[in-house]
Amino acid sequence: MGEEERSAWLRALELDEHLSPHTLRAYARDVEGLLEHLRRLGRTDLAEVGLADLRSWLANQQSRGMARSTLQRRAAAVRGFFGWLHRRGDLAHDPAQALRSPRLGRRLPPTLDQRAAEAVLARAVEAVTQEDTPLARRDAALLEVLYACGIRVSELCGLDLGAVDPDRRVLRVLGKGDKERSVPVGAPAWRALQAWLEVRGRLAGPAAGQAVFVGERGARLDQRVVRRIVHRALAGVEGAPDLGPHGLRHAMATHLLEGGADLRSVQELLGHASLATTQIYTHVTTERLRSAFEQAHPRA
Template sequence: MTGSVETAAALYLDHLTVEKGSAANTVASYRRDLARYAAFLESRGIGSLAEVTEPDVREFLVELRRGTPDDGVPPLADSSVARTLVAARGFHKFAAAEGIVRSDVAHAVRPPKAARRLPKALSVDEVLAILEAAGAPDHPRALRDRAMLELLYSCGARISEVTALDVDDLDTEHRAVVLRGKGGKERIVPVGRPAIAAVDAYLVRGRPALVKQGTPALFLNVRGGRLSRQSAWQVLVDTAARAGIEKEVSPHTLRHSFATHLLDGGADVRVVQELLGHSSVTTTQIYTLVTVNTMREVYASAHPRAQ
């Protein structure tokens, strides 16, 4: 990015980091999206943010959806288009509010509505199979993996929240954990007895064999440092394969399963919202669609007059 676009973008990214407290991954995503937007503007001979017009922003939206075949850039999915345009819209809104430009030329340009995708949840038996597969054989890494996966499912935590845990974040006596979610927001979530037992076993027989330096991190890699998000993801994928799970499994799969199983068991959607750390109940309500769809399938297959 060059010229005043670069300067304005840097100010906006600083605003997201310092004033809004956006997560590092969010800021990195916005940085990539704004770099793409700046490159698009430069290709149109636009060097200053003040030169951008609403038609320019609309043309950027068109390019995202059709791609640039001559440059080998494929079109983006609607969800990615929406995310990229949200970054550009936020950028223009910020620039107008700060007086960098006179008006917000992107205000009327709306991102495409992505098709609503229902989260894929595992059955309780499938989750239990994964957890059992994580604990064998009994050695430090297996103890770590079992404790980590038990926590993911017991708390409905994001993978980044679990890998960021320090030993002191977990209160085994009161069976609770402090999770730090998006935007640095903290929430205290109860932990089930099996997860506490797995963590205790790891702390006693696993972590002491892995730790090599004074680190507060709960989950450690073989070098004694904090386990990365990518490594934790791979642990789940490998464990699911050992458990014979043929479905595609990711850390968010366990999070989806946590929410779905709670709602299936009669939990209130607002309680699930708090446990997941969602800022809006609307985000959580997508899980209620999963349970309704499950009921429809059972009804259609079991009721003699369903068809």
């Protein structure tokens, strides 16, 4: 029951919404889990499904200790699936329209303080000074760009040479949903990037194409390699949390807000579709202010 409809819905999402393969796989698993639950309930036709059936599925997931963020995504997948069936006329009514996602508790992302971020980048620059190899230049450049621009690791690995705009000193980044945005590059990051591009040809092979960042075998740099580079760089700084590339993105956003940047500008730089996603960083900076107040104020 429902497998044909599920496959058709996923194809429609892939064509119309430009969702990532990872998101499509997650939605496929979510709806398959629901269909299995409905079969156990004896529902043989999607037209028989009611809101109570969908709520029982979410309750079953919650009782098994599923994370609230996962439950929220699963509820969104089911609403999308049934809403699509209703819009194309397969269902007379949409049972998932009133299905509510569990509320997410506030969970502040861990981040680097400015001292740790400076230490990570200083060590990368020092490595270039000591070794001056193509790999050392590449690693310094990607660390500088990740922190200066706040781009996602997928966006970094997807950068092509044509995305580097020397006249405006910006990167044209292709983000989620194939949306392009221009991100300014700070002076230290720009110097590191230019230093890497000067020697890129010594690593790049035919498989690299137009990739800005390439691996040791000459092809476009793999995201897993970037994660290893960032973890290794952070491990060398005492007191720095063990974060991946996304931690540098968090740090960039947090430090911009602490420096007085407005929320809309940070949203634009990060490529967030919703301002609500960016607002988590205001909570980070507020928590830091509270901590400083409680430590320093005599009547805290």
